[in-house]
Amino acid sequence: MTLFFSSFRPTLFCSILLIVVSVSAVMPGPGGPEAGSELVIYSGRKESAIKPVVDLFERKTGAKAVLKIGKTSGLANEILQERQHPRADIFIATEAGVCEVLAREGALDSYAPARARSIPSEYKSSKGFWTGISGRARVILYNTGLVKNEEVPGSVLDLADPKWNGKIAIARTLERTTLSWLGALVHVLGEAKAKAYIDGLLRNGLKVLPDNSDVWRGVGSGEFALGLTNSPNYHLALKAGLPVGVVYPDQGPSGMGSLVNPNAVAIVKGARHLVLARRFVDFILSQEAQAILVRQAFETPLVSAMDAGEVRPLSSFKSLKLSQERLADLEERTIRLFPGF
């Protein structure tokens, strides 16, 4: 009857002791956050891109900030799950559509920083829920060993040509920039034509890869001749010493232009350090922070009068004018239109 009581008391005691000890050992947490005074930043932007900005912010303001680097959509899911006790103050997204999703779920706080005034309206939330911090243009990346510049089609609509059979790669819609590109096609061409165009590409052996780094590395290594990807990847491939060239498509008078996806910063609703969070948003739009962001990650500046460095500035090419709100409206239809993409 009392066998288990007596035989397991020490075991159970040990296990409870262990749990208590480990929890209390963990509470201050070696390397963990001293919760309270630190600005908590969830960043989908790479560490190498965002850490220098955060370090500079700490130096300038004397405030402390902790970073959680992750995938934009993964962090967005976390913010949704944490809504009852928000942990993050700032969310930095590599794609503004995710911010639109969060804004519609009521997970973001609105704030309109003064420096955002010079940002074109398609790169910020009309209600102030998020602000674009830099952009990435949709481009055609090509392998210079396999294709000459003049052979590269000037329009994405020419990619269904049989001569590109099996030679083009794109990331799947898990990469939000692909999803918004598809949404833009639906917006410009209409559902039927967009569907026909993408089906044509798939019949022509378009290779759908897990993510954009597969695309630029695949093009750089010669696995593919062309890749539909984002402008910074061209510079990353160059930096890695790969033989690549870039074409900004659909630049003609009647062309739709190249879609520019903004990276965005947002303040999480219920943020525990609201004042500091707002200061951070102001700071990330400042000249010095922008310089770091653009230079480190080869992105297109969105605030006016910023030196773009080696990257093509927004004013130098034709971009597609399309609001993120419109893209968010199209999202469900777009996903349903291209299943398994």
Add this chain to the structure above:
Amino acid sequence: MRGGMAKGNMERAASGETFIFRRPTIGVLTPVAALGAVFIILLTASPLLNLFIAALAAGSRGLSSLLSGSVPTLLAKTLLLATLATLWALLLGVPPAWILTRTDLPGRRLFRVLGLLPLAIPPYIGALTYITLLGPVGPVNKAYQAMGGSGQLVNIYGLWGGVLVLGLFTYPYILLLAGSALESSNPAMEEAARAAGHGPMGIFVRVTLPLLRPSLLAGSLLVFLYALSDFAAVSFLRVTTFTTEIYHQLNTRFDQRGAAALSAVLVLLTLLVLVAQRKNLGRRSFVQRRSGAKPPTIYPLGHWKVPALICTYLVLGGSVFLPIALLLYQAGSAATIFQTLASGHRYLWNSLWTAAVAATAATVLALFVSYLIDRRKGPVGLLLTAATQLGYAIPGTVLGLSLILLYNTYVPWIYGTAAMVVLGYLLRYLPQAVQGSAAALSQVDPNLEEAARGLGRSSWQALREVTIPLIRPGMVAGWTLVFISSIKELAATLLLRPAGFDTLPVRIWIATIEVDFAVAASTSLILIATTALPLFLIRRLDSGISQLD
């Protein structure tokens, strides 16, 4: 209380009650055992419950997505991958387990350490190795094209690539469990078979293999469940499975309910697998573990020495030497590795202590659970088994999100600390510790403990002095498995780590997105070395116990 218990036993012994050759039967749960069971069930089942509630809340939408054509296909694909990976792992694991414990192969002690090393290599790193080597522009296909071949000689992407990599980096589960069973099983039975005129092969098939069944089943189960739950490796290898589809639902559509519905299917699938395993183990016969008796028979290999060596080297080459050589090449120089270690020592420390705490907690809980399951038939045991086994079936991402919601809502003071990371490891890998001690415990005749009690030992003394020493190899193996799995864990850690708290796998992941191969490779090597060290220590410990040779 304990004294009273012992006294009670002595009184019963004195009264001549015959209980020595009877399985202990305990009618009612004692309060503490019941409390412990409830605690464990709450701990492990709450994320599941949360998941099922979310799946039910998905309602008609979730249901329609489940009934749509893609789920049966997905189910078939995932099952095929897991089955083939398990068969491949058995093929890779069983022959070395026998060769390295029962033959006079030169250097077998070193091989046994090396043979476990693939466990220290996360399958996602293995996947990247094979993509580099066998990918469309890897050296193998390049060489083939240079020799005039067109297209690709091998295609690493897809089902077969997934099978290759998952099997190569999970076979040590089988090697470890089968090896430990081979070491500690009673040689008397084999001797009897030999006396009856059977050769080594006949003995292996007729005696050793049946005795190995619990260990092989436990090992296969670990591989199978790993294959079901793996995300990183299969997504690198472009295999579509339940986990990649769940990830897609979550991260493209932000459809947490759809993801929950898919996860629920995966959990039910796991439940079926577990029930099947229990059925298979149901008709078990107890085998007394060798305790201080004669060591197992060692067969001289003779002219089989060279083939056995080649076989061992091939398995180790594909799963250890090749990936490590590639990582060393990518890291570039020892300076890079030391630099990475110097600037990232706190990630090493974070990984070490979270994994160690999780492994210890899992081992203690597993002893409790497996003892309760083994000595008590009925619904409580079944419920406990189900509750502790299922954590492994929830994909790390879903477990992470589920835990965020639960703990951030009800115990927000734990959430946001590294304790969440430990909890994530514990819930995901508790089944490994339970498997380890349950498989060992099923080989221990409970009459031994009864006998000890009959000789005046208290229940606790009987457990400590008789049962625990007998199942110690199993418990040690369980601890090691949980430690190794935890220290490699990525998916749940990414979600559960507090801001500013990174582990080695998280740093590898970050370096991979930064396309910084040198740092990714250096960090991987540090992770592998860290994981290998306890493996080596524990092997020494094991051989100390078994007095091999």
